[in-house]
Amino acid sequence: MTTSPTAAPAGVPFGAHRIGADEPVYVIGEIGLNHNGDVEIAKQLIDVAAEAGAQAVKFQKRTPDISTPLAQRDQIRQTPWGEMTYLEYRYRVEFNREQYLEVGAHATARGLDWFASPWDVPxxxxxxxxxxxxxxxxxxxxxxxxxxxxxxATGKPVILSTGMSTLEQIDVAVETLGTERLILLHATSTYPLPPEEANLRTITTLQERYGVPVGYSGHERGLQISVAAVALGAVAVERHITLDRTMWGSDQASSLEPTGLKNLVRDIRIVEQAMGDGVKRVFPGELAPLSRLRRVGA
Known part of the structure; x- marks a missing residue:
């Protein structure tokens, strides 16, 4: 794939914000299926994201008959709602149109962008x-x-996670989507993510290869790796969120609880301030120590 990368790609308009190098880091609370099919839990998670200072919440949308692998459809699964097939479980946790309208309206009322990962064309x-x-x-x-x-074909901006993918596969995906309204997220799809598999320097690799804004989607426990991603240039950070990591569900254990998300947003904003512009100067706060400690002038 031939690309024409830029050192600092312009921000991409996304909802009420722009995502890019000269913009505040766009923090996404990934609700996914952590609502367990319950609208009230989804609303509580939206409140968690808003109160933490995130910019968006994200869901997952599937047509279970299409997106559920054939080999898994009839497998029996133990769930909080009893024993059922995996396909039945997938239907059980999917929101319908009215439920999405309700949670979407709640997100908008809390000042958040909301969107989802579609898993199929319908x-x-x-x-x-x-x-x-x-x-x-x-x-x-x-x-x-x-x-x-x-x-x-929608003409809408697209955020593309790149976990479990080679550069050659990402090349084809980027060519298919186009780069005009594209944001990439570096990701490693291990749940939970061990530090040795985070490979954060890939953020720079993706920036240089594709010339589009690049963020980070994390599945690790804790905050350090996500904060380090921001220091390395990530323009967006996505983390799964939950009310309680002990809740039932495959993503709950690698999710951030309310205090964790609030602390992550706090730390991201501190790192943003600390990065500066790279111009070496004497800051006002240094003047008093300078006059008191420097014995030999220039």
């Missing part, structure tokens, strides 16, 4: 009918060119 059409601000491609969907083509 889900793209479903979300477009709700007029979401943009779309997110899950790492598992990087090679689903039919889905990517449908997303490109």
């Amino acid at each position: 889900s793209v059409e479903f979300l477009e009918e709700l007029d979401v601000v943009g779309h997110k491609v899950a790492s598992a969907s990087v090679t689903d060119l039919e889905l990517l083509s449908a997303l490109a």
